[in-house]
Amino acid sequence: DSGVTQTPKHLITATGQRVTLRCSPRSGDLSVYWYQQSLDQGLQFLIQYYNGEERAKGNILERFSAQQFPDLHSELNLSSLELGDSALYFCASSAGRAEGLIQYFGAGTRLSVL
Amino acid sequence: DQQVKQNSPSLSVQEGRISILNCDYTNSMFDYFLWYKKYPAEGPTFLISISSIKDKNEDGRFTVFLNKSAKHLSLHIVPSQPGDSAVYFCAASRAAGNKLTFGGGTRVLVKP
Numbered sequence: 489d490s491g492v493t494q495t496p497k498h499l500i501t502a503t504g505q506r507v508t509l510r511c512s513p514r515s516g517d518l519s520v521y522w523y524q525q526s527l528d529q530g531l532q533f534l535i536q537y538y539n540g541e542e543r544a545k546g547n548i549l550e551r552f553s554a555q556q557f558p559d560l561h562s563e564l565n566l567s568s569l570e571l572g573d574s575a576l577y578f579c580a581s582s583a584g585r586a587e588g589l590i591q592y593f594g595a596g597t598r599l600s601v602l
Numbered sequence: 603d604q605q606v607k608q609n610s611p612s613l614s615v616q617e618g619r620i621s622i623l624n625c626d627y628t629n630s631m632f633d634y635f636l637w638y639k640k641y642p643a644e645g646p647t648f649l650i651s652i653s654s655i656k657d658k659n660e661d662g663r664f665t666v667f668l669n670k671s672a673k674h675l676s677l678h679i680v681p682s683q684p685g686d687s688a689v690y691f692c693a694a695s696r697a698a699g700n701k702l703t704f705g706g707g708t709r710v711l712v713k714p
Contacts, residue, residue, distance in 0.1 A: 544700070
């Protein structure tokens with residue numbers, strides 16, 4: 489158990505809809521990262537938050553947004569969903585900046601857009 | 603632009619033998635390299651890391667080698683066990699606390 493909790497585990501929805509994925513980081517970790525894995529490919533970085541502030545952005549679509557709350561949990565919002573958004577979405581957390589080399593991953597949310 | 607590549611999508615090895623997984627990168631700004639293991643329906647699990655100032659790091663049955671001039675790293679698993687059957691991802695980072703850039707993964711099958 490990595491200590492990172494993601495809910496829900498599975499999500500099935502229709503095109504055009506909006507969903508919210510939730511992540512609770514390991515206790516004490518300040519950084520949260522979101523990654524997308526499509527079709528057995530490598531994980532692609534989407535966005536990072538550090539202690540409530542956006543720290544880095546990757547290949548995140550404008551239809552996607554995220555935030556980190558004061559209790560450090562994070563949510564990834566996906567809107568106007570398309571078939572191509574079907575993927576595994578992973579959240580990871582790390583201790584902080586200098587100490588945060590190792591990222592610990594949740595079990596992921598599998599999103600299916602029909 | 604794939605900055606981290608794992609050119610072997612799969613590897614099959616006999617139990618007790620050595621598994622060697624390879625990874626190449628193009629970005630010379632990467633300072634840290636990590637290997638993760640992933641079972642189906644689970645998230646990636648950290649295995650071992652190496653910083654760019656070292657050329658080898660060992661942890662039990664796992665050893666990572668880094669050749670900076672060739673921009674190449676490898677993971678050796680000795681001896682391989684059936685429980686090692688999983689997908690292995692190589693990842694790179696420019697600094698601690700930064701995003702990870704992942705390779706496409708290598709699926710390892712260890713046969714009893």
